Amino acid sequence: MNKSYRIMFTASLLLIIFFESNVSASPTIAQKINILNTKNISQPSTKKTIDTHKMIAFAKKYKGTPYAWGGMTSKGFDCSGFIQYIYKNFNISIPRTTASYTQLFDNSVPLKNAKVGDLIVFTGTNLKIRKPGHAGIITEIKPGLLKFIHSSSSKKHFGVTETSYYQSGYPKRFLTVIRMPNPSKKEY
Incomplete structure (x- = not known):
């Protein structure tokens, strides 16, 4: 017999004996019945995981897509529109703007x-304003190497591009790395 059915059967039997004997149960018996009902009953996992390799491969398909201020489609993205588009395709909700x-x-x-797969966040081009102004998705990490994909408005790297963090001006603008958890139902 399945373990959970045995537990339920035992608990039911104890309850029948209790009610048939017309005796009030002491707290210890009631506690034991509750333990029998809940112990070793596994709950289905609601935790979903993201295949980051698939997510990064999906993001890289958009390399070369032009930068478009406020853009949120494959016709053109701004940085946060690109990130939201990628994460949304993997059921991750994220705010629309870097701010x-x-x-x-x-x-x-x-x-x-x-x-x-983590989000890397930078200031805008004005380093004195230490607030989010640009962001990307980390695509590769090795000792001495960190790459991220983002939609850039710079003339040098216009549109969706992959940038090597340490060989760029981004370390001066770095704010934080945000671990994007499992898919979320929270809407921003």
């Missing part, structure tokens, strides 16, 4: 703990 990424700062991790 709103401060809502996600509770999920921040140190740069040294970054993983592929």
Whole structure:
């Protein structure tokens, strides 16, 4: 007999004996019945995981897509529109603008703990304003190498491109890395 059915049968039998004997149960018996009903009954897992390799491969399909301020489609993306588009295809909800990424700062991790698929957040071009202004998705991490994909408005790397973090001006603009958890139903 299945273990959960045995537990349920035993608990039911104890309840029948209790009610048939017309005796009030002491707290210890009631506690034991509750333990029998709940112990070793596995709950289905609601945790979903993301295949980051598939997500990065999907993101790289858009390399070369032009930058479009406010863009959220494959015809043109701004940085946050691109990120939202990619994450949305993997059931991850994220705020629409980089300025709103401060809502996600509770999920921040140190740069040294970054993983592929994490969100990397930078200031805008004005380094004195230490607020989110640009972001990308980390695509590769090796010792001394961190790459991220993003939609850039710069003349040098216009549109969706992959950038090597340490060989760019981005370290000066770095704010945080945000660990994007499992798919979420929260809407931003």
